[in-house]
Amino acid sequence: MLKLDKVQSGYGNKLAIKNVSLEIGKSEIITLIGANGAGKSTTLMTICGVNPCRSGRILFQGKEIQKMEPDQIVRLGLCQVPEGRHIFPQLTVKENLDMGAFLRNDKENIKKDLEYVYALFPILAERRNQEGGNLSGGEQQMLAMSRALMARPQVLLLDEPSMGLAPLVIKQIFEIIKQINKESNTTIFLVEQNANQALHIADRGYVMENGEITLTGSAKELLANQDIQKAYLGI
Ligand code: ATP
Numbered sequence: 001m002l003k004l005d006k007v008q009s010g011y012g013n014k015l016a017i018k019n020v021s022l023e024i025g026k027s028e029i030i031t032l033i034g035a036n037g038a039g040k041s042t043t044l045m046t047i048c049g050v051n052p053c054r055s056g057r058i059l060f061q062g063k064e065i066q067k068m069e070p071d072q073i074v075r076l077g078l079c080q081v082p083e084g085r086h087i088f089p090q091l092t093v094k095e096n097l098d099m100g101a102f103l104r105n106d107k108e109n110i111k112k113d114l115e116y117v118y119a120l121f122p123i124l125a126e127r128r129n130q131e132g133g134n135l136s137g138g139e140q141q142m143l144a145m146s147r148a149l150m151a152r153p154q155v156l157l158l159d160e161p162s163m164g165l166a167p168l169v170i171k172q173i174f175e176i177i178k179q180i181n182k183e184s185n186t187t188i189f190l191v192e193q194n195a196n197q198a199l200h201i202a203d204r205g206y207v208m209e210n211g212e213i214t215l216t217g218s219a220k221e222l223l224a225n226q227d228i229q230k231a232y233l234g235i
Helices: 040-047 070-076 093-100 107-120 122-126 137-149 167-184 195-201 219-224 226-232
Strands: 002-011 014-024 029-034 055-060 078-081 155-159 187-192 204-209 212-218
Touching: 002 040, 014 029, 014 040, 014 055, 014 204, 014 212, 029 040, 029 167, 029 195, 040 078, 040 155, 040 187, 070 078, 078 137, 093 137, 107 122, 107 137, 107 167, 122 137, 137 155, 137 167, 167 187, 167 195, 187 195, 195 204, 195 219, 195 226, 204 219, 212 219, 219 226
Parallel strands: 029 187, 029 204, 078 155, 155 187
Antiparallel strands: 002 014, 002 055, 204 212
């Protein structure tokens, strides 16, 4: 579905990610874990075309996308939920969701998808007329994910959905990520510092350190790996 082949990207004269290669199969949940500043967000931003890919190739369904503009990439079916949510605080919940469907004109399906996200997150249905900025952190994360789903993505790219949320809310968010993957076959690429939660819902994972992929394996293997336990799971 999505393949990175020796991708490099950075800021100014500094490379933030070096020779990053990874593969994400259709309907998989793949997580990219690593410490603060490892290069996880840069990887995501480079896939989405926000950060320029300086070398290497990014293939979506076999087609090179590394030179495409972000809006073209969204049109292809790759949609990002950025770190920090970035919802529109002065728009209502419903208006935020309408923005997610901005590139679509299949009205009947948009209506169905709106019902689907309201069923996933009933609190958003209750608050549909409230301004996004008045929601709690967890509700804003739900709104950001729902807004992305309104684009009907084939691949949902999630950047640290657990950031700043209470443990119970994190649990709920991760359960719903799994549910989205199961119900709509949406491929998930999950960037997380919360390695424990991420590996518990993922099929496979990649570990990133200092801009490079240093380890990969099934989620089970990574959870059982003593180095991972020590460095990322606090065991
Ligand atoms: P976090 O979990 O803190 O978001 P991360 O693994 O996502 O960390 P990145 O945000 O991709 O890491 O950062 C990778 C490197 O690039 C870090 O050294 C960071 O300081 C640097 N960096 C990130 N954004 C910028 C920027 N806009 N300008 C300059 N350097 C940046």
